[in-house]
Amino acid sequence: QSALTQPASVSGSPGQSITISCTGTSSDVGGYNYVSWYQQHPGKAPKLMIYEVSNRPSGVPDRFSGSKSGNTASLTISGLQAEDEADYYCSSYTSSSTFVVFGGGTKLTVL
Amino acid sequence: EVQLVQSGAEVKKPGESLKISCKGSGYSFTSYWIGWVRQMPGKGLEWMGIIYPGDSDTRYSPSFQGQVTISADKSISTAYLQWSSLKASDTAMYYCARRGGSSWFLDYWGQGTLVTVSS
Numbered sequence: 001q002s003a004l005t006q007p008a009s010v011s012g013s014p015g016q017s018i019t020i021s022c023t024g025t026s027s028d029v030g031g032y033n034y035v036s037w038y039q040q041h042p043g044k045a046p047k048l049m050i051y052e053v054s055n056r057p058s059g060v061p062d063r064f065s066g067s068k069s070g071n072t073a074s075l076t077i078s079g080l081q082a083e084d085e086a087d088y089y090c091s092s093y094t095s096s097s098t099f100v101v102f103g104g105g106t107k108l109t110v111l
Numbered sequence: 112e113v114q115l116v117q118s119g120a121e122v123k124k125p126g127e128s129l130k131i132s133c134k135g136s137g138y139s140f141t142s143y144w145i146g147w148v149r150q151m152p153g154k155g156l157e158w159m160g161i162i163y164p165g166d167s168d169t170r171y172s173p174s175f176q177g178q179v180t181i182s183a184d185k186s187i188s189t190a191y192l193q194w195s196s197l198k199a200s201d202t203a204m205y206y207c208a209r210r211g212g213s214s215w216f217l218d219y220w221g222q223g224t225l226v227t228v229s230s
Contacts, residue, residue: 032215034214034215034216036215036216036217038156038217040156045206045220045221045222045223046148046156046206046208046217046220047220048211048216048217048218048220051211051214051216051218052214052216057218089155089156091156091158091216091217092215093215097170097172097173098158098172098173098174099158099161099170099172099215100146100158100161100172100215101158102148102155102156102157102158103155104155105155105156
């Protein structure tokens, strides 16, 4: 069982918006602004999409946005495109000796 | 351009030892932590541990403490992940990734090293 809880799957049609949630505790998501999101296409390495809750690295489209409320972080993708179909993982710093925890991942299907 | 290049796929037998590598370039290797992440077939990402190549300060996830050894050779800008006695359950893709400065995210990733352990 992963430390952070994500829905196993979400789907949306091209042009629509979807939101993926990531629920943790006050020891990780809720306690620090160190939530990050990664996109992974099949057979590829993960790619950083959002860091420190809501910041986008250079080159990531502004269709991707992140937020946090309490112990739950969210990744929103607006104007869905076919190439957004991938697995998405959230991650957070944790005060436990692990330092970093990941969510179980969410498979995004673009219908 | 920041790059992390990992060593190639490995096929090993249970009980054998293995050391895989991750070579950094395009940045000051000694100034950024390097983390290791496991992804078992069809599964999610798991945090294994992290090393600061500047002084080899290493932290392990409790799940991997004692199961693997993380090291680095700063003279050749390379981090390592090694096993002394592989098990079939070590079959997975292993990624190295650079920690983004003093924050807690992984900004650059290696391409992954597939380790297959089978008799």
